[in-house]
Amino acid sequence: MSVENKGICNADMPVHDTGTGNVLSRRLNKILETRIENDKETLEALKELSTFFTENTLQARRNLRSKIEKRSLVINEDFLSAFRDVKEVLDAIYSDVSEMNNSVQKMISRLQATKTQTHHLIDQTTKLQAESQTLSLQKEVAGAFLRSFQLSPAEQAVLRGSSRECAITDEFFTVLDRVQSIHSNGRMLMQSGHQTAALEIMEQMALYQEAALERLYRWTQSRCRNIESPETSILLSMAMSRLQGRPVLFRYVLDEYRTSRRSVLVTAFIDALTQGGPGGTPKPIEMHGHDPKRYVGDMLAWLHQAIPSEKDNLLILLKGCDKTDVSDQILQTLSHITEGVCHPLKVRVERMLAVDTDATVLYSVTNLVCFYKQVIGQVVPGSQLLTTLEELQELSQHTFLLALQSQVRQQLSECVETPPSDLSPSPGVSQLLNLLRDVLSVGCIAEGRQQDLPQIVSIIVEPLLQAINESATRLPTSDMAVYLLNCLYQMQSTLSLYEFVDELLERLQAQSDAQLDTLTSEQASSLVANLNLGSIYTILQEQGKGALSSVPGMEPTGLKNFLSKLDAFLVMQDVLLLPQICLLLSGTHRSIVQHRAFEVIAAIYRQLYEAVHDPENLYQNPGVLMPRSPDQVLKLLIG
Structure with missing residues (x-):
């Protein structure tokens, strides 16, 4: 409704007193101040009103209340008609629910009666179920027991085989180990109180094991x-x-x-x-x-x-x-x-x-x-x-020693022959030493064979030494010494290359030293004779009281003969050496013999020098007679 219409309505309304006018004024102001666009309910009411209030006339406004009331009455009648249908439906539902309730009560009564009747059956069923669970558990325990303490048919077949000669495989040993394990577990089972079962199991496993081992024995023996x-x-x-x-x-x-x-x-x-x-x-x-x-x-x-x-x-x-x-x-x-x-x-x-x-x-x-x-x-x-x-x-070893002795005997015949003119070792000596060298060159590849060396050397060297000595006895003293020294030197040179013959080398060296002494004595005697030292040496050894210069042969004129020969000897020492000395194979031996012989001459010269320079012997000008000192002579001889 517009403001204009509201003003018209207010103009038609009777005017009250001032107090009432104020109230109306406040209400009117409140309405005027109201923002209809923000009041949704008012807007909805106005929209609904516009559906049937289409003409804003005085008559329409006057009939508005009656129209609203009539519309409200129609709406209420519609609601009443609709709720009547709902009531009828609810009554039908109530009737159905009542019938269902009666049916449920009847069913409850029947169930109660049935429950009372089947209570005993339920108790029996419960007991049977409990017994069934117990039996199932016992079955599992029994199965586990059998699996632990018995062999399966397949395992028994593997253990027995189709025949005793049937091939053995890895599976056979697995089953055999299982039999042994079950037998061992049977002892533990016996300790737990199940003696009867344990004994039966152990006896059965023992039979299995014996049969399996018998089969295994036959198979192993054949393969x-x-x-x-x-x-x-x-x-x-x-x-x-x-x-x-x-x-x-x-x-x-x-x-x-x-x-x-x-x-x-x-x-x-x-x-x-x-x-x-x-x-x-x-x-x-x-x-x-x-x-x-x-x-x-x-x-x-x-x-x-x-x-x-x-x-x-x-x-x-x-x-x-x-x-x-x-x-x-x-x-x-x-x-x-x-x-x-x-x-x-x-x-x-x-x-x-x-x-x-x-x-x-x-x-x-x-x-x-x-x-x-x-x-x-x-x-x-x-x-x-x-x-x-x-x-x-x-x-x-015995055959070798016999053969060696025989071979040595065959070659010894050449060793006892007359030595060569050059006094070198006879061919037989060289052959036997070559034999010794060949035998020892074989080499002792085995441990402990070194102990054979002394015996082998003894078989060759001992007869050889005996033969050499026998052959040397046919020679003069000097020749014999030189020949023996040459043979001994050759033997020492051969044996020095080997171990474990030290004792024999010492023996050979002792024999060499003896021959060197002999040869030195011969060489010294020859020098004394050639230098006319024999009588002088004898006089010096037998010197009594009195002046030596008055002794015949010791006068200065007699000494000059010796001194002149000594001077010549000092210049050419090799002239008075024995020819046998040059035949020595060892330069060391030659040097030793010469030095020792020269030392003898030097010792006699020293004794004569001291006697000449002794005032008691009454030599005139001894320094002129013997100008060289003994040390000078020794140095000239030996160097």
Whole structure:
């Protein structure tokens, strides 16, 4: 309604008193001040009013109230009609709910009756369910017990096999270990109070175990002859480790193994001797029968190569066993395996030693046997093969010594002949020393062989010394000394290259010193005679009381003869040396003899010099008679 219409309405309204006018004025002002656009309810009312109040006339305004009331009455009648339908629906729902309630009550009554009737059945069902759970638990426990203390059918089949000779696999050993584990667990079960069950389980497992070990024994016995296949070797090692707990079966298998391997080793050794390697390479050892050293060396080298292989195979076979328990059996088995080659080896070596062979070659064979005895003895100590090698070593050593003695006797005949004119060692001496050098040059490759050197040297040197001395007795003293010195020098030069002959070298040196003394004495006597010192030396030694110058032969004129010869000798010393001295092979020997002889002359000269310069001997001008002092003479002689 517009303001204009509101003014019209106010003009038609009767005018009241002033107080009423104020009230109307305030209300009118309030309406005027109202912001209709912010009053949503008023706006909605006006929108609704505009739907049926379409003409703003006086008559329309007067009928507005009645229209509103009529519209309100129509709306209320519409609500009443609508709520009547709702009531009818609710009444129908109430009726249905009442019927449902009656049905529910009936069902409750029936259920209550049924519950009362089935209470006993429910109790029985509950008990049966509890018993079922208990039985299920017992079933699981029983199943676990059977799995822990019994073998499954599949495991029993693996353990039994289709036959005794059926192949053994890794699964067999797994089942066998399980049997042993169950047997051990049975003892724990017995300690927990289940003696009856434990005894039955242990008895059953023992039967399984015995049957399995019997089958394993048969299988191992049939296959222990070949451990070259890696898979087979592993299975055999596992089998031997299981059989170790049965000493009798374990020993039987080892007996079978050692018998088989002994035959294989002997066959291989004979093949190597007669046929050689595959395709003829290497050649048969018998082809070198003409060469004793190579023949024996090849045989022993073949054994040295084959025996460690046998030991390795045996260790592979027993690698799963307790080594502390089988160490003796390992040695016994190796000893038995290698025992088969003892006879063919011994026969061939003895046959070779029976042939007349050079001593040097025999000593080489002896060294080879000794060396391989030590090497093989480390692999198979205490074996029959080691005993055979020791016997062969003793035989070859004895044969060598006999051959050496025979060879020495043959060559000694040349040593007792008359020595050469140059007094050098006879050809026989050189030959025997060359023999000694050849024998010792073989070399002691084995430990402990150095102890043979003194014996070998003694066999050659002792007869040689005796022969040299016998031959030298035919010579004059000087020649004999020179010849012996030359022979001894050659012997010392040869022996000085070797150890463990110090005692013999000392003996030879003592003999050399004795001959040097003899030769020095001869040389000194010759010098004394050539220098006319004999009578002078005798007088000096027998000097009594009185002046020496008055003794015949000691007068100054007699001394001048000696001094003049001495001066000539000092200038040319070699003139008065014995010719034998030049025949000495050793320059050291020549020097020693000369020095010692010259020292004798110098000593006599010193004694004469002191006597001449002694005032009691009444020599006139002794300094002119003997101008050289003894030290000067000694220096001129020896240098």
